[in-house]
Amino acid sequence: MKAFSQLLDKLSYTPSRNAKLTLLQDYFRSAPDPDRGYALAALTDELPLSVPLRGILQDLSVSRFDPVLFKLSRDYVGDTAEALALIWPLSGVEKSAPLLRDVVQTLKTTARSGLASQISSWLDQLNTVERWALLKFLAGALRVGVSARLAKTALAMTFNKPIEDVEEIWHGIAPPYSELFDWLEGKTERPHRVDVPIFKPLMLSHPLEAGDWEALVLEEFAVEWKWDGIRVQLSSRNGDVKLFSRSGDDIGNAFPELVTGHNFSAVLDGELLVKRTEDVASFSDLQQRLNRKTVKTSMLADYPAHIRLYDALELEGEDLRPLAFDVRRQKLESWWNKIAPHHTDLSPIFHPDTKDELQKIWEATRETGIEGLMLKRRDSAYIAGRPQGKWFKWKRTALTADCVLMYAQRGSGKRSSYFSDYTFGVWSHEGEGRTLVPVGKAYSGFSDAELYKIDKFVRDNTIQQFGPVRSVTPQLVFEVAYDAVNKSSRHKAGVAMRFPRISRIRWDKPAAEADLLSTISKQIT
Amino acid sequence: MEKSQKFESWLRPEASGLYCVPGDFYIDPHQAVDRAIITHGHSDHARPGHRAALATPETLDIMKIRLGEGAPRTAQPATYGQNTRVGAVDVSLVPAGHILGSAQVVLQYGGQRAIVSGDYKRQADATCAAFEVVQCDVFVTEATFGLPVFKHPSAAQEVAKLLASLQAFPERTHQVGVYGLGKCQRVIQLLRAAGYDKPIWIHGALRTMCDYYRSQGIELGEVLPVADATTDLEGEIVLSPPSALGDRWSRRFADPLPCLASGWMGVRARARQRGVELPLIISDHADWPELLQTVGDTQASEIWVTHGREEALVYAAQNLGLTAKALSIVGREDDSE
Numbered sequence: 001m002k003a004f005s006q007l008l009d010k011l012s013y014t015p016s017r018n019a020k021l022t023l024l025q026d027y028f029r030s031a032p033d034p035d036r037g038y039a040l041a042a043l044t045d046e047l048p049l050s051v052p053l054r055g056i057l058q059d060l061s062v063s064r065f066d067p068v069l070f071k072l073s074r075d076y077v078g079d080t081a082e083a084l085a086l087i088w089p090l091s092g093v094e095k096s097a098p099l100l101r102d103v104v105q106t107l108k109t110t111a112r113s114g115l116a117s118q119i120s121s122w123l124d125q126l127n128t129v130e131r132w133a134l135l136k137f138l139a140g141a142l143r144v145g146v147s148a149r150l151a152k153t154a155l156a157m158t159f160n161k162p163i164e165d166v167e168e169i170w171h172g173i174a175p176p177y178s179e180l181f182d183w184l185e186g187k188t189e190r191p192h193r194v195d196v197p198i199f200k201p202l203m204l205s206h207p208l209e210a211g212d213w214e215a216l217v218l219e220e221f222a223v224e225w226k227w228d229g230i231r232v233q234l235s236s237r238n239g240d241v242k243l244f245s246r247s248g249d250d251i252g253n254a255f256p257e258l259v260t261g262h263n264f265s266a267v268l269d270g271e272l273l274v275k276r277t278e279d280v281a282s283f284s285d286l287q288q289r290l291n292r293k294t295v296k297t298s299m300l301a302d303y304p305a306h307i308r309l310y311d312a313l314e315l316e317g318e319d320l321r322p323l324a325f326d327v328r329r330q331k332l333e334s335w336w337n338k339i340a341p342h343h344t345d346l347s348p349i350f351h352p353d354t355k356d357e358l359q360k361i362w363e364a365t366r367e368t369g370i371e372g373l374m375l376k377r378r379d380s381a382y383i384a385g386r387p388q389g390k391w392f393k394w395k396r397t398a399l400t401a402d403c404v405l406m407y408a409q410r411g412s413g414k415r416s417s418y419f420s421d422y423t424f425g426v427w428s429h430e431g432e433g434r435t436l437v438p439v440g441k442a443y444s445g446f447s448d449a450e451l452y453k454i455d456k457f458v459r460d461n462t463i464q465q466f467g468p469v470r471s472v473t474p475q476l477v478f479e480v481a482y483d484a485v486n487k488s489s490r491h492k493a494g495v496a497m498r499f500p501r502i503s504r505i506r507w508d509k510p511a512a513e514a515d516l517l518s519t520i521s522k523q524i525t
Numbered sequence: 526m527e528k529s530q531k532f533e534s535w536l537r538p539e540a541s542g543l544y545c546v547p548g549d550f551y552i553d554p555h556q557a558v559d560r561a562i563i564t565h566g567h568s569d570h571a572r573p574g575h576r577a578a579l580a581t582p583e584t585l586d587i588m589k590i591r592l593g594e595g596a597p598r599t600a601q602p603a604t605y606g607q608n609t610r611v612g613a614v615d616v617s618l619v620p621a622g623h624i625l626g627s628a629q630v631v632l633q634y635g636g637q638r639a640i641v642s643g644d645y646k647r648q649a650d651a652t653c654a655a656f657e658v659v660q661c662d663v664f665v666t667e668a669t670f671g672l673p674v675f676k677h678p679s680a681a682q683e684v685a686k687l688l689a690s691l692q693a694f695p696e697r698t699h700q701v702g703v704y705g706l707g708k709c710q711r712v713i714q715l716l717r718a719a720g721y722d723k724p725i726w727i728h729g730a731l732r733t734m735c736d737y738y739r740s741q742g743i744e745l746g747e748v749l750p751v752a753d754a755t756t757d758l759e760g761e762i763v764l765s766p767p768s769a770l771g772d773r774w775s776r777r778f779a780d781p782l783p784c785l786a787s788g789w790m791g792v793r794a795r796a797r798q799r800g801v802e803l804p805l806i807i808s809d810h811a812d813w814p815e816l817l818q819t820v821g822d823t824q825a826s827e828i829w830v831t832h833g834r835e836e837a838l839v840y841a842a843q844n845l846g847l848t849a850k851a852l853s854i855v856g857r858e859d860d861s862e
Contacts (some may be wrong), residue, residue: 012793013802061659065673066844072837073674078794128676191629248728374689416771416800467798 001097004039005133010254011144016412037176044148051138056116085131095125099359128376137162149247159184164201164384167248171198197235197242200267200313201384205391222349226372228283229273254292255305258309269311274303310347321382365396372396401515405476410456411470419458426515437493445501477506485523532663538852548614564643565627569858577683583626621645622656623809624707639663647815652711652743664825668833677812683805684715694821695760698778702767702785705731710738712786713745724749728765771800832857
């Protein structure tokens with residue numbers, strides 16, 4: 001508990017990704033088994049402790065503290081667990097803190113009725129930081145700015161293994177992951193499970209640069225549409241089915257229709273879409289289904305999910321990844337024709353005769369409502385990560401609009417002394433009484449030298465400060481590039497830009513000549 | 526009830542601050558007045574423009590340095606324990622343990638004794654005289670950290686955290702945000718007491734008060750202005766006002782690690798809002814146990830709470846069977862801590 005508490009405490013104050021990785025590596029290197037395994041489980045949100053913590057904290061606060069003082073404290077601190085950790089009486093003498101393994105083990109064997117007194121006796125043994133960490137651990141939501149992927153990355157770095165290997169093993173093992181640590185430390189062979197669906201790390205693409213296009217030999221590449229959904233992996237072993245996001249998170253709970261009723265064994269690569277009859281719906285329709293723990297039946301009908309398959313990593317127990325794309329594709333097609341898994345279809349491959357023709361298809365993508373093209377080397381194996389020269393994504397040309405800088409916010413980490421996050425707007429309408437309406441936020445697309453100049457502009461033109469945010473005189477025009485515009489009820493303007501970034505800084509352009517909201521609204525897809 | 530009305534007949538909050546009727550003076554008024562008694566030099570207590578002010582010699586010096594033209598035209602120094610008759614009231618100042626020169630104001634009138642304690646703490650602090658307990662009938666207290674969640678660890682332990690971080694990240698400049706009067710010199714003194722003997726670098730705004738503390742015999746060791754540095758101060762300790770943390774001034778340092786020495790750092794959200802990576806819970810103010818201890822020590826039957834989390838302290842004092850109320854004195858700042 002001591003080392004883990006120190007780790008959480010430091011992580012919670014550390015904004016920099018690299019510093020977080022260092023802290024995590026130090027911990028994984030020095031903490032004993034199985035404690036570090038339970039810590040890893042907590043960091044990756046894989047620890048099902050199912051402690052009814054809210055009720056217990058409520059009981060503890062009522063039975064141990066004056067209710068008026070506790071409420072005033074809680075309201076001031078803003079977090080019940082932290083308030084309880086702080087208000088808890090100091091023991092005065094240094095007692096030995098329980099180990100993480102003791103906590104997990106004891107919880108397994110403690111009846112629900114005994115939990116409050118057990119937790120209370122732990123809190124008596126701990127100091128303030130440890131109490132806070134214990135309550136975070138029990139709550140199951142650490143909120144220290146570490147994603148599951150970052151924790152796995154740190155673990156792989158600790159033992160000089162590729163992150164892909166850790167990801168591939170991940171879904172076949174359970175806390176405290178002793179076989180994982182044994183393998184990482186070189187004590188055993190890599191764990192290999194054949195009876196459960198596992199995640200196989202994805203092959204990713206590079207944006208197609210001008211040089212790539214010139215060098216490209218059309219015959220060597222398969223051409224597909226680039227679908228505007230999210231990349232998923234459907235992994236099934238004898239009817240046990242999982243749906244993984246590109247980072248290996250299990251998102252099957254939100255898509256029950258996709259993970260039930262299959263009885264094949266395969267690992268398939270595809271795009272998750274919302275599809276009504278033959279039409280692929282917009283990305284904002286898909287967003288309705290994402291990031292949910294459970295899903296209502298009405299959602300299933302209103303936003304029907306679908307997977308458009310484009311690759312197979314494994315079919316009926318055979319690992320296809322070493323094979324060429326063309327071979328994998330053939331195997332995928334004949335397998336799909338035989339099984340025809342529900343809620344799936346195949347992403348078509350098309351065959352332009354010349355590069356000119358391909359270019360024309362690409363140029364028409366925006367009109368046809370397609371995100372762009374994918375170009376995949378026909379002879380390439382399926383290689384996890386982002387290998388050079390194998391797969392290219394060729395996104396449709398960006399849309400651009402001239403927007404006016406309205407608010408600037410301090411960045412974090414290395415950028416904390418710079419105003420580097422910008423909210424920009426466009427004019428509500430033409431003529432008298434028009435106002436600027438915010439339409440998006442961006443914090444990339446400019447060089448360091450440009451950042452320094454904008455930072456100076458913000459400081460020299462501040463109207464008002466709201467904590468880390470400043471409003472500025474509406475004067476500086478950004479040419480903003482974005483991929484698409486979605487309707488949005490969350491934004492006052494009623495629109496939301498996808499992937500906005502600053503493409504040019506128009507020091508020369510008067511704010512009065514920036515774009516109108518109606519121009520952007522017309523681009524809604 | 527009878528008694529409390531009597532207290533208020535001679536000491537009461539008014540628009541300009543706490544007013545003593547038979548002495549015709551205000552204590553720490555937030556507007557310029559004819560006659561004031563000042564508990565200590567922090568700017569929310571020592572305002573400019575008073576005609577006459579009674580305070581410790583140190584507080585009067587500090588007011589002169591910080592307020593210049595705004596310092597009281599007539600300064601009436603009173604050393605700790607010295608009795609001064611003001612109107613019909615006997616006034617004496619006793620140490621409050623807050624910063625150099627800080628004092629509690631002891632008022633005797635008509636057989637009653639009231640103490641206006643200003644800001645105070647009970648934790649040890651080698652840069653100022655320690656809080657002195659004086660029994661009284663009415664104790665007027667602050668409540669900056671008046672919630673049971675505030676239990677300040679020992680300042681030495683917090684400074685040890687800073688030195689440990691310096692060892693763990695020797696490539697980073699440790700920039701510590703400190704309030705310029707009191708906190709700055711205390712942190713330097715604590716570092717020296719912990720055996721840190723390298724030069725400590727300071728922001729220009731902190732220089733005058735460090736010089737003043739030194740002139741009063743408080744050893745600070747080698748303290749150098751950042752402006753004189755010829756390197757990016759990798760692995761060094763730099764003290765600056767909190768407002769310079771993460772701002773342009775700090776760009777000159779080697780991957781600066783923002784630290785902040787303040788009682789507020791016990792609350793995580795407070796540290797994160799300010800982008801602090803190393804919170805140091807070092808406070809000039811009494812924490813909750815010290816507030817309650819002091820209320821008990823004075824044996825006062827009535828507790829008046831001037832500023833901070835008054836509600837909780839008033840409630841707790843009432844639970845102890847005391848008469849307690851919030852005065853809602855305006856013009857006090859939490860954030861200067």
